[in-house]
Amino acid sequence: MTTSPPAGTTQEGTRRDGRAGPATSLTVTEVRAVLLSHRYPQGEELTWVGGTIRSWDAALVEVVLSDGTRGVGEAGAGIMAATAVPGLVDAFRPYIVGAAFESPLEVADHLRAYTAFWSRGGIASGVAGAIEIAACDAVAKRAGVPVHELLGGAARDRIRAYASGGLGTTFEQVADWAATQVAAGFEIVKFRAMSDPDTTLRLLDHVTATLPDGTRFVIDAVQACASTPWSAEDAIRVGTRAAELGALWYEEPMQADDVAGFARVRAAVDVPVSGVESNGTVREFAELIGAGGVDLAQPDATFVGGFRAFSRVARLAHGAGVDCVPHVWGSGVTFAANLHAALAEPTVELFEYCTLPNPLRDALLIEPTDFVDGTIGAPSAPGLGVQLTEEIERRFAFQAGGGHVIR
Template sequence: MGLTDTALTITAVRAVLLSHRYQPGEELTWVGGTIWSWDAALVEVTLSDGTTGVGEAGAGIMAAAAVPGIVDAFRPYVLDHEFAHPLEVADHLRAYTAFWARGGMLNGVAGAIETAAVDAVGKRLGVPAYEVLGGLKRDWIESYASGGLGTTFGEVSDWAAAQIEAGFGTVKFRAMTDPDTTIKLLDHVTALLPEGIQFVIDAVQACASDPWPVDEAIRVGKKAAELGARWYEEPCQADDVAGYAAVRAAVNVPISGVESNGTVRDFAQLLDANALDVAQPDVTFVGGPKAFAQVAELAHATGVKTVPHVWGSGVTFAANLHTVLANPYVELFEYCTLPNPLRDAMRVEEVDFKDGGIVAPKAPGLGIQLTPEIEAQFPFSPGGGHVIR
């Protein structure tokens, strides 16, 4: 459908920090540490007609406390500015803050403001956000189960079995701290997968804070290839473009990354280096829906697939879902299945999971609610989040 009334003026912007604090004994544990709470760093905009919309800065799951100050710094550049379309918002912010805000969490916050503007315009028009983003390119998208945390092989394989029972055709689980144990984990989990079920191994930047040497990343990649992985995710530290290229050249399994990249430029460097088979931008990290679409376009032009990273509150889930449903190049969606009541409480309609994928939602905007009751139910709890130790 063609939309003509997309103009907007933002009259207020505020940061909203929320947490779901896990009860003792219910925390999420993995080799990177303990996740005491699931945090969300949201941005709410108010338009001149009173309509509100919500976006999320994805890095807030680890560093939510940094977001309010960034919102304060961005506020003067968007208040009372007339935009013809919400997809102009993040580019406007990038242009006016280029001396100090080129990437990282700052671009994630710029993208959150853009996402919030898309949400608000969709709500005002009474249409799903994907219509504001150009209209549906598909009304269903294949989804894979993402989670696979745990500190024992049994915890990981039990999680995978539950996802298969739920109807997923692909499961993604995380590496262990060292390459040798990760190889053993791969043997253990894949031996239990039913015929026809695919798997992904996520090395989490060559297992997080102490990255494996490239030759060790290659050794794990060769095992993943031997076992038929759908892809091998983040085998190197995020900024190690040469390492990615070396791993890709050495193993016969698709290489993916980098979910935390904060600009289109970061992905262009990886693509120019022939370092990826699967690009994994996240709307909430890379700078908003428009930046995500630019990455997907660049990837498609070089024969590289795009699969979004989706790991946050209901806002992150919805922002990425609506963006990919409006994108011609994205055919697979990450579905985090870890327990997160905050994520679920924000939805105004249930996820329609059918035949191993997600049916396009129908609610206006992102289909997200941010109410005083939700803010009271999930007060921000400092000192938690996804902190890698």
């Protein structure tokens, strides 16, 4: 097994502040995939230019330790491809059940090392990370401490959050959403582009004209824009207008794999460029940052491969003079995992808070989110602060055919 120290520590079991941490050794005896759905009632579906979100799906992973302690993780890509996760969990099972680790932060690296012929990135790396996150949840629960204690301790008590959502198919829907977020105490709002660049330019003008003084905004081009990417020239036109209007950053102006396109857009616009939330490896972030593609990296612990991978990206970004803000768009498990990861990294100062209605997210959280004056407080419950009960599995039984399907 690997023996490198966990994120935020100088040696195994030692916190950033020098105090001894909890015992972290573990053996996994069981692992299973748990697929869940919140199906929106007819007429209450989430609509945007990418299609209709009929359900919010989640692909969770539960592990059981040798002492019976259970932990839960999530593969973030499950919001779109939940049915791909159980087979990957089955494929990883021979490499995790019965294996002994000195720290749960070794788990994803171990799995990727033993399965390197097929797990180098994408949803496979995310599932490995989900198993690591679940192991961290279990070990922290066993010790009676929040997960951020395993990551070296929280670097701050609270973290500033921005409102993320901004779906809708009309300018008015997006503007109304933004106004609601400002009224709730957010100082930063992020809304999504329309399908074509010209309509997106008009959307920018419309929404920003309605924002109160002092409110900052982010425009998310959703890989320019999702299924039919814009040209670099069009992405630059949108970014130029976003800069003129004072955007805080311009998100994913090109398709995720178009590293050269990211670099071209970034060089041409006077607004910070960000990406790529769906990257499944630290290597992909290294390539994007090395090419000059982004001013702001957006790793997601449930996509990029777990807590240790998240920390590597955050530190890589900081070393290159690039900011780091996590992507957070999933169930309560994804929310909690990224919150603990962000709190434990001294250089991460902003957190994405999806404000779209999601009863599944809320049911999985043990305590309501501590949101006050635009900030979120550090969780204090043992583990991630999430629960997976038989009642939740019944109430949110998986229903195929929904999820975030882009059409």
